Amino acid sequence: MLKIGIIGTGGIARTHIDGYRRFPAECEVVALCDIAPGRADAVRAELGLPAARTYERAEDLLAAEDLDLVSIATPPSTHAELTITALRAGVDVLVEKPMAPSLEECDAMLAAAAENDRILSVVAQNRFRDDLATLKEVLDSGLIGPVSHAQVSSAWWRGTAYYDLWWRGTWESEGGGCTLNHAIHHLDLTSWMLGAPSAVTAVLTNAAHENSEVEDLSVAVLQYDRALAEVTSSVVHHGEEQAIVVQGRHARVSQPWQVVADVAEPNGFPAPGGDPGRVAAIEALAAAHTPLAHEGHAGQIGDVLGAVRERRRPAVDGTAGRRAIELVTAVYVAGIERRTVDLPLSADDPYYRAGTLVQRAPRFFEKTTAVADLPGEITVGASSAGDD
Incomplete structure (x- = not known):
């Protein structure tokens, strides 16, 4: 049974958790992490994960848990640092798109995966x-x-x-x-x-x-x-x-x-x-x-779980994310x-x-509002290829 951690518990994390739950005989979500105080606890209660432990720092999660795989579902600017930290801790990583904002960061992530003999997959659920x-x-x-x-x-x-x-x-x-x-x-x-x-x-x-x-x-x-x-x-x-x-x-x-x-x-x-x-x-x-057998995130998660078990390259690896x-x-x-x-x-x-x-880059307008969270769930049009 593979042990899964989720870093970042915003809207897209629910899709990851749902994907892992499609494979109950293969894996279990055992830990949730979010920097916002109380958010991981709220998601644990909302999604019915009473056995999952919660953390506010990724470093604490990685130090305390014996994980096989983490999903990183945080803002793009944090992907490289969190991915590299997890890979160096000996944990395989599935990181949300986009892989990172720069090629320099992507290459650092690829290097960390190679140096630590870890699997790195980037979400490309379509x-x-x-x-x-x-x-x-x-x-x-x-x-x-x-x-x-x-x-x-x-x-x-x-x-x-x-x-x-x-x-x-x-x-x-x-x-x-x-x-x-x-x-x-x-x-x-x-x-x-x-x-x-x-x-x-x-x-x-x-x-x-x-x-x-x-x-x-x-x-x-x-x-x-x-x-x-x-x-x-x-x-x-x-x-x-x-x-x-x-x-x-x-x-x-x-x-x-x-x-x-x-x-x-x-x-x-x-x-x-x-x-x-x-x-x-x-x-x-x-x-x-x-x-x-499974589409979208669940399909990719199924492939990544197989890659972790078999120690093979996933269908969408870090090199594909970099491209x-x-x-x-x-x-x-x-x-x-x-x-x-x-x-x-x-x-x-x-x-x-x-x-x-x-x-x-040009600043087309000045960002004037910054709220901690927005109400409601992710919705997309009927023909949309993906979510954000």
Whole structure:
């Protein structure tokens, strides 16, 4: 029975706890930690974890408990320090997205995992969704041909009060805006499905949240060998209608699910009816997808539990988490510096280092409200890929 600790007991911690509870024969949540006095006790009572011990300092939890795995569900600016502390204490780590605000911190986390022979996984729960796993399988099959274009819409909506929470809405404590903290899901999926781009260009703005320093909208173009991908990152889109549309030479496939395959008339214009055989082949491949036993956080937690038991690499390791941060960093550099950014970013790039973004990023507005907590639960639109 693996012993689990939870560091940070805000809204997303409940999702982690629910995920662990899907595997009662494999693990048990034995400890909760939160810096806010009484919060861990309140969550223990609310979720019915009477045997779990509570702490206000992660160091105390790690010293007192004999843990196999910790989930780190704290604000992004704390991820690196807490992860490294846990890894050095000999505990495997599942850390919430985003991995960390800078590549320098990501590399320090990876080094700590390697030096202490520990497992590090970064939350990317949308890889564990049947619809997106199906899309990945179709792309990997080659049936759509070489990819020419992708449209990735990370469309979220948040009211102004969202940024009243103390750690949101500043470059220093949140690490960034919607590009880092919301579109990280879709940027990870883009990297997972299409691979790493060679260059990025982007623009940033704050269109609707006057109580936040950070961007609430960015539009990026990722350049591949012979393809382009557009990524919109937003918390200003009513309805949160998210989509991934991939155009190949032979067909288009997307989630929400749609398949189209055009063929040409002798004059180059599309022929009526397209290519029904290719559409049928793609649909058959999609229909053959084996449903996942668990989706979302529970799916990833199940994989991480297996990795801890078997001492193998998890499906989403620290290197995958770093790749998503590199894309986010490139979007920020391109938007702030108003130039095209080549990838990969080198360790001597100023934006590789922790603190450069805080120094150079624009303050779109001044954050004027900072409350300890917000009422209500996390809610997302019906088509949303993720949560925050």
